[in-house]
Amino acid sequence: MSKEAVMFARQHRWTGRIIAIVAALALVLGVAGCGAIDSLTGTRTTGSSSSEPSMGAPDVYQDAAKGVDGVATDESLATAPYGTGHVAANVPQTDRLIIRNKALRIEVKQVTEALDTIKASAKKHDGVITSMQVASDSGSPIYRYSDSGTPSDGTPLLGYVTVRVPADKFAAFVDEVSAIGTVRYQAETTDDVTQQHVDLKARLDNLRAEEARLREFFDAAKNVNEMLAIETELGRVRGEIESLDAQVKYLERQAAMATVTIDLSEPQAIVRPNGEDWGFGDAVTTGFRGAASAIQLLIVITITLSPYLLIAAVLFFAIRAIVRARRNRRTIVAADAAPDDEAPAK
Incomplete structure (x- = not known):
């Protein structure tokens, strides 16, 4: 065999060995890569499919992701923000909360008699007089009698009355009061607080559900630290519940009773203050x-x-x-x- 042939054969053997080594390394790397991918995939699948809480967490908090009678979810300990309640447009017209205010300025013959009529009318319509004032339109005394005078012998009087009547009797009361004299001025305002009331009710329901869940946590607490933490949270939630409940009741009271403000005045007296014509x-x-x-x-x-x-x-x-x-x-x-x-x- 010639020298050139021997060298060619050696080079061919080295080339084959190198190819075999490279192929073996590629095979090993491929197997290792597949194992790593399977390992990662298995870990992620296990983590995503697991619905059990960590074994290291206290048992009293492991149910935090569960709802309370379908009201609260895994975020049941979070207070619902303002405005997330039901839309007020879905509330029937008869159930809407509307606060009504009426202002009347009436000229009457005698303020004292008009006040008596307003008192009787307020009582008739289950109303309440919240304020009442009587004064003269000058620095003179309210009444200045002559020897045989009457209250009309004094300077003209002014009367100020504020009455709250049930909303369903508001129109009847206003009509009855307007008939006691000549209405010189009137104005009416309405404030629809339905949306605010709905939002407050929704937040109140969420807080009450949260309170119920916290009480369950308190009963399941295993040590004093857990009980103290839950009791602190219960106090905070209870304070918010009382605040929202007071706001809801205030809106309901305001809508249930309409406010009527009446200004009474007398015409200039024809009979002079000393009673002489x-x-x-x-x-x-x-x-x-x-x-x-x-x-x-x-x-x-x-x-x-x-x-x-x-x-x-x-x-x-x-x-x-x-x-x-x-x-x-x-x-x-x-x-x-x-x-x-x-x-x-x-």
Whole structure:
């Protein structure tokens, strides 16, 4: 065999060995890769299909992902945010919560009689008077009687009344009150709080479900630390429940009772405050009263200044007497001196 043939045969054997080694390495790597993939796939499948909680967690918390009678889910310990309740548009019109307010300004003949009528009407319609005021439209007393006068002899009165009546009797009460005089002004406002009420109710239901679940946790607690933690959470949830429940009841009370505010006024009195009807017109009456006021003022000024006037009169007469005495003395002295001046001339 030639030398070239021997070298070719050696190279061929080395090439075959290298190919075999590479093939063996590829096979080993492929098997290892498949095993790793199977291992990873099996782990993920096991983790995703497992619905049991960690064995290391306390038993009292292992049921946290379970619902409470279909109300709460695995997030049952989270409070529902505001506005996540049912849509208020689905609530029937008869069940909607609407707060009504009415304002009336009525001119009546006598405020006192109108107030009595309003009281009777409020009682008739199961209403409640929450505030009432009576005042005059000036600084004068409310009533100024003459010898045989009536309350109408006083200055015009003003009345302010606030009444709350059941919503179903609101219209009847307003109609009855409007008939006691002349309505000068009226305004009505409504506030639909249905959506707010629905949202508060939904949040309240979720919190009550959360409270029930926490009580179950408390009964299943195994140590003092778990009991204290659950009791703290129960206190927080209970506080939120009481707050939301108060808001719900407030809205229901406001919608159940409508508010009517009534302003009463009297026309300007025809009979004068002193009970006398002059009959000559306002001009003559004003003139006489002006003259009487002027005389009254003059008398007051005279009486006030009388001590000073008396002192001034005494001083005046004293000074006058002194001046006259001096004048008379000068006259006498001048008369005595006149003969002495005329003697040499003779």
